[in-house]
Amino acid sequence: MLKSSIDKATxxxxxxxxxxxxxxxxxxxxxxxVAKEIxxxxxxxxxxxxxxxxxxxxxSSPKGLYAELVRLHKEEGLSFKNVVSFNLDExxxxxxxxxxxxxxxxxxxxxxxxxxxxxxYNIPDGTLSKEEIADYCNAYESKIEALGGIDLQILGIGGNxxxxxxxxxxxxxxxxxxxxxxxITRVAASHDFSGLNNTPRTAITLGVKKxxxxxxxxxxxxxxxxxxxxxxxxxxxxxNQVPASFLQEHNNATFVLDQAASSKLTRINTPWLVExxxxxxxxxxxxxxxxxxxxxxxxxxxxxxxxxxxxxxDLLADSGPAYDINIKIFNKLQNTITGWPGGKPNxxxxxxxxxxxxxxxxxxxxxxxxxxxxxxxxxxxxxLQEQGHEVHVGYQTSGNIxxxxxxxxxxxxxxxxxxxxxGIDNKEAQSIFKKAKTFLKNKKTSEIDSSDVRYIKGLxxxxxxRSTCHYVGVPDSQIHFMxxxxxxxxxxxxxxxxxxxxxxxxxxxEKIKPHQIYAAGDLADPHGTxxxxxxxxxxxxxxxxxxxxxxxxxxxxxxxxxQEWSIDEIEMAVPMGPDQVLxxxxxxxxxxxxxxxxxxxxxxxxEFWQRAExxxxxxxxxxxxxxxxxxxxxxxxxxxxx
Numbered sequence: 001m002l003k004s005s006i007d008k009a010t011x012x013x014x015x016x017x018x019x020x021x022x023x024x025x026x027x028x029x030x031x032x033x034v035a036k037e038i039x040x041x042x043x044x045x046x047x048x049x050x051x052x053x054x055x056x057x058x059x060s061s062p063k064g065l066y067a068e069l070v071r072l073h074k075e076e077g078l079s080f081k082n083v084v085s086f087n088l089d090e091x092x093x094x095x096x097x098x099x100x101x102x103x104x105x106x107x108x109x110x111x112x113x114x115x116x117x118x119x120x121y122n123i124p125d126g127t128l129s130k131e132e133i134a135d136y137c138n139a140y141e142s143k144i145e146a147l148g149g150i151d152l153q154i155l156g157i158g159g160n161x162x163x164x165x166x167x168x169x170x171x172x173x174x175x176x177x178x179x180x181x182x183x184i185t186r187v188a189a190s191h192d193f194s195g196l197n198n199t200p201r202t203a204i205t206l207g208v209k210k211x212x213x214x215x216x217x218x219x220x221x222x223x224x225x226x227x228x229x230x231x232x233x234x235x236x237x238x239x240n241q242v243p244a245s246f247l248q249e250h251n252n253a254t255f256v257l258d259q260a261a262s263s264k265l266t267r268i269n270t271p272w273l274v275e276x277x278x279x280x281x282x283x284x285x286x287x288x289x290x291x292x293x294x295x296x297x298x299x300x301x302x303x304x305x306x307x308x309x310x311x312x313x314d315l316l317a318d319s320g321p322a323y324d325i326n327i328k329i330f331n332k333l334q335n336t337i338t339g340w341p342g343g344k345p346n347x348x349x350x351x352x353x354x355x356x357x358x359x360x361x362x363x364x365x366x367x368x369x370x371x372x373x374x375x376x377x378x379x380x381x382x383x384l385q386e387q388g389h390e391v392h393v394g395y396q397t398s399g400n401i402x403x404x405x406x407x408x409x410x411x412x413x414x415x416x417x418x419x420x421x422x423g424i425d426n427k428e429a430q431s432i433f434k435k436a437k438t439f440l441k442n443k444k445t446s447e448i449d450s451s452d453v454r455y456i457k458g459l460x461x462x463x464x465x466r467s468t469c470h471y472v473g474v475p476d477s478q479i480h481f482m483x484x485x486x487x488x489x490x491x492x493x494x495x496x497x498x499x500x501x502x503x504x505x506x507x508x509x510e511k512i513k514p515h516q517i518y519a520a521g522d523l524a525d526p527h528g529t530x531x532x533x534x535x536x537x538x539x540x541x542x543x544x545x546x547x548x549x550x551x552x553x554x555x556x557x558x559x560x561x562x563q564e565w566s567i568d569e570i571e572m573a574v575p576m577g578p579d580q581v582l583x584x585x586x587x588x589x590x591x592x593x594x595x596x597x598x599x600x601x602x603x604x605x606x607e608f609w610q611r612a613e614x615x616x617x618x619x620x621x622x623x624x625x626x627x628x629x630x631x632x633x634x635x636x637x638x639x640x641x642x
Contacts, residue, residue: 015274016235016265016266016267016274017234017235017265017266017267018234018235018238018248019233019234019247019248019253019254019255020253020254020255021234021254021255021256021257021262021265022254022255022256022257023257023258023259023262023265023268024256024257024258024259025258025259026258026259027064027220027222027258028064030064030220030222030256030257030258031062031064031065031067031068031220032064032068033256034065034154034218034220034256035065035068035069035072037152037218038054038065038069038152038154039069039072039076039078041151041152041216042078042079042080042082042083043078045082045151046079046082050082051082051083051084051147052082052083052084052151052152053084053085053086053144053147053148053149053150053151053152054083054084054085054086054150054151054152054153054154055085055086055087055088055150055152055153055154055206055211055214056085056086056087056088056106056110056154057087057088057154057155057156057164057220058087058088058089058102058105058106058156059156060156060222060528061156061157061220061221061222062154062156062220063109065154065220066109066110067109069110069114070109070110070113070114073113073114073115074113078114079115080114080115080116081115081116081117083116083120084120084121084122084147085116085120085121085122086122086140086143086144086150086206087102087106087121087122087123087124088155088163088164088165088205088206088211089102089124089164089165089203089204089205089206090102090103090123090124090125090126090203090204091126091200091202091203092124092126092128092133092178092200092202092203092204093126093127093200094126094127094200095126095127096123096126096127099447099448100192100193101126102123102124103123103126106121106123122140122143124136124137124140124176124204124205124206125204126204130178133177133178133204134177136204137175137176137177137178137204138175138176140176140206141175141176141206141207141210144210149213149214149215150210150213150214150215151214151215151216152214152215152216152217152218153211153214153216153217153218154218154220155211155217155218155219155220155244156219156220156221157219157221157226157229157230157233157244158182158184158185158188158229159184159185159188159225159226159229160182160184160185160229160242161229161232161233161241161242161243161244161245162182162185162243162244163208163211163219163243163244163246163247164205164206164207164208164211165179165181165185165203165204165205166179166205166207166208166211166243167179167180167181167182167185167243168182168240168241168242168243169240169241170207170208170240170243171208171240172208172209172212172240172246172249173207173208173209174207174208174209175207175209175210176204176205176206176207176210177204177205177207178202178203178204179202179203179204179205180201180202181199181200181201181202181203186199186200186201187199195404208243208246212246212247212249212250214250215252216252216253217247217250217252217253217254218253218254218256219244219247219253219254219255219256220255220256220257221255221256221257221258221261222257222258222260222261223258223260223261224260224261224263224563225563226260226261227260227261227262227263227264228264229242229244230255230257230261230262230264230265231264231265231266231269232245233245233247233248233255234248234255234265235265235266270287270290270311271283272287272311272312272314272315273311276314277314279314279315279318279319282568284315284319284325284328284329285329285332285568286566286568287312287315288302288325288326288329289329289333289567289568289626290568291306291307291310291312292625292626293567293622293625293626294310295310296625298625298626298627299326299329299330299333299626299627300326300327300330300627301627302322302326303322304316304320304321304322306322307320307322307325330626330627330628333567333623333626333628334628335351335352335353336353336570336571336572336573337573337575337623337628337629337634338352338353338354338572338573338574339383339574339575340352340354340383340387341353341354341380341383341384341572341574341637342354342361342363342384342387342389342516343355343356343357343359343361344356345357345359346359353571353572353637353639354516354554354572355554358515359388360388360389360390361389361390361514361515361516362389362390362392362512362513362514362515362516363384363389363390363391363392363514363515363516363517363518364392364393364394364508364509364512364514364516364517364518365377365381365391365392365393365394365517365518366394366396366505366517366518366519366520366533366537367393367394367395367396367465367520368396368397368520368529368530368533368534368560369395369396369397369399369402369461369529370395370397370398370399370461370462370464370465370591371399371461371464371465371468371588371591371594371608372520372522372530372560373393373395373465373468374468374472374584374587374588374590374591375560375588375608375609375611375612376520376522376558376559376560376612376635377518377558377574377635377637378472378583378584378587378588378612378635379574379576379580379581379583379584379616379633379635380518380558380574380635380637381472381587382472382473382580382583382584382587383574383580385472385473385474386473389516390478391472391474391478392474392478392479392480392512392514393465393469393474393478393479393480394480394482394505394508395462395465395479395480395481395482396482396484396487396505396533396536397482397483397484397487397488397529397533398454398457398458398461398462398481398483398487398488399458399461400449400454400455400457400458400461400488401449401454401457402461402593402594403457403460403461403593404593405440405443405453407457407460407593408436408440408453408456408457408460409437409440409441411456411459411460412433412436412437412440412456413437415433416433416434416437432452432455432456433452433456435450435452436450436452436453436455436456439452439453440453454488458483460593461591461593462481464590464591464592464593464594465479465481465591466479467590468587468588468590468591471586471587471590472587480508482504482505482508484501484504484505484532484533484536485498485500485501486498486501486532487529487532496532497532497535497536497539501532501536502536502539502540502543505536505537505539505540506540506543506544509540509541509544510544510547513549513553514553515552515553515554516553516554516555516556517537517541517553517554517555517556518555518556518557518558518637519533519534519537519555519556519557519558519640520533520534520557520558520559520560521534521557521558521559521638521640522558522559522560522563530560534557537555538640538642541553541555541642542642545642554639555639555640555642556572556637556638556639556640557637557638557639557640558635558636558637559636563615564615564618564619564636565636565637565638567619567622567623567626569638570619570636570637570638571637571638571639572636572637572638572639573619573623573634573635573636573637574634574635574636574637575620575629575631575632575633575634576616576620576631576632576633576634576635577631577632578632580632580633581613581616581632581633584612584613585609585613588608588609588612589609591608594607594608595607595609613633616633616634616635617632617633619633619634619635619636620632620633620634
């Protein structure tokens with residue numbers, strides 16, 4: 001399946017892409033395609049009575065692949081008895097039964113569910129003394145060589161382009177070894193370890209040389225946050241600063257991507273530079289706004305020469321001159337700006353993003369975590385309330401895993417101390433807080449929170465969310481804590497979206513019958529909660545579509561702490577003045593457990609309020625650069641048509 005797709009790749013793509021790339025609609029389809037190639041290889045080797053030597057990866061990218069391989073084993077009889085596997089890496093030091101070990105990862109996701117022989121899977125040993133590591137690594141490579149090398153190597157890619165744990169600066173002939181982890185890598189992994197301080201600084205990794213010697217290499221990448229490094233790896237120079245770029249020199253390597261991960265590739269991002277395109281309104285807007293930003297010109301200052309010199313002469317021929325195109329795009333962008341996100345009553349709404357009627361709307365804001373509402377759309381949230389709309393907030397998860405242990409211990413200790421002095425009649429509550437306090441004082445680094453601790457952490461976040469709503473002016477009756485079950489596992493690893501999650505979401509929508517729904521479309525969230533929550537909203541809305549009230553319901557998507565919509569995607573931009581920016585900041589500050597040290601901050605060291613302000617300012621600055629009015633900040637939204 002993969003190879004046939006690659007064979008169909010046309011020549012113009014290779015003008016920019018130095019590695020074969022296959023783009024799938026989503027990671028599910030992509031994972032199934034990779035699983036099929038692996039299954040086909042295993043069966044060929046079985047027919048030849050030979051072992052199949054697989055190089056395996058960990059991390060988020062191969063999870064769907066392993067799930068599909070397990071399905072193929074259970075439902076289609078795929079046997080792994082002839083498979084010998086070598087994992088790329090392991091944190092060091094690391095006990096094999098630790099919740100964060102790759103031994104545990106591979107067993108739970110693959111090995112425990114298929115018939116691979118225990119002696120046939122190999123994972124670097126994180127328990128060795130440092131003195132033993134060099135000999136161990138040599139033996140690891142020797143074992144691969146004795147089997148004839150790796151038949152098919154699966155890779156993910158780090159934000160800095162690492163493959164395995166071969167970080168920036170690794171040499172192409174590097175061997176299996178102990179390495180120091182890059183700060184970027186540690187920050188990205190820190191959500192698995194409940195903070196950067198607990199994240200290992202070193203790891204054992206298969207070297208680049210052995211990866212390059214594999215007969216076949218498939219690198220998988222999903223999501224927008226991988227798009228920049230994918231573009232650099234595929235289209236940029238071969239450099240040890242981006243180790244994945246070494247694969248340009250491999251004779252049988254393929255990058256398998258979803259649409260989001262491929263979004264910065266030239267043929268996806270600027271297809272008019274690659275082939276003749278049909279100039280749709282959407283593509284024209286993307287091209288013209290991109291041109292203006294690249295040239296640092298207002299839209300109305302773009303010239304015919306600018307279009308011609310930047311590969312857009314076809315557009316000029318079809319729709320020019322430049323002045324006419326510029327005016328059209330300028331007006332469309334200007335019409336996205338509104339100070340009335342719920343619609344302006346008694347006004348001509350033909351060129352406004354939202355309807356004028358009904359003048360007072362029922363609004364439902366879905367917030368994946370208890371602070372996404374105020375972080376991502378706090379200015380709009382407050383304005384909707386101030387302009388007389390009935391604003392409801394649905395907090396989709398408890399967000400309990402994002403509360404630091406010391407914060408929960410402080411809370412539990414306060415309650416216990418209060419009880420000792422004044423007494424609390426509720427014996428169940430006494431027990432919960434005492435047990436939680438004891439657990440936290442003795443908790444191991446890799447240990448999952450007890451149910452009592454999760455309850456307390458959830459209480460902390462509920463209190464903060466309620467405080468934010470009161471600050472905005474939303475009453476308790478319009479605050480809804482949904483606690484979707486997929487999230488409540490107590491660990492970073494969540495359950496898949498389930499029927500009960502969708503039903504809870506549907507019930508809330510049907511109860512409120514909103515005219516507007518706001519949902520988080522921020523798919524760069526590093527721990528995936530936003531995507532699952534968005535999938536729940538999408539599925540709920542689709543199922544409720546036949547309901548009469550849904551004819552009047554519009555769904556707007558906002559983005560959160562991790563990224564912003566591209567300027568060409570924005571359909572509603574809500575401006576804020578300096579005072580409104582400060583008001584939003586105060587609302588974010590209600591979430592004290594998320595301030596001064598965020599548990600899950602991803603690769604960005606700024607606090608959430610700083611990210612939000614910088615992102616909103618950047619959006620406003622881009623509008624100003626393009627020749628529109630200058631505001632202190634802007635929150636941006638895209639309408640989803642269902």
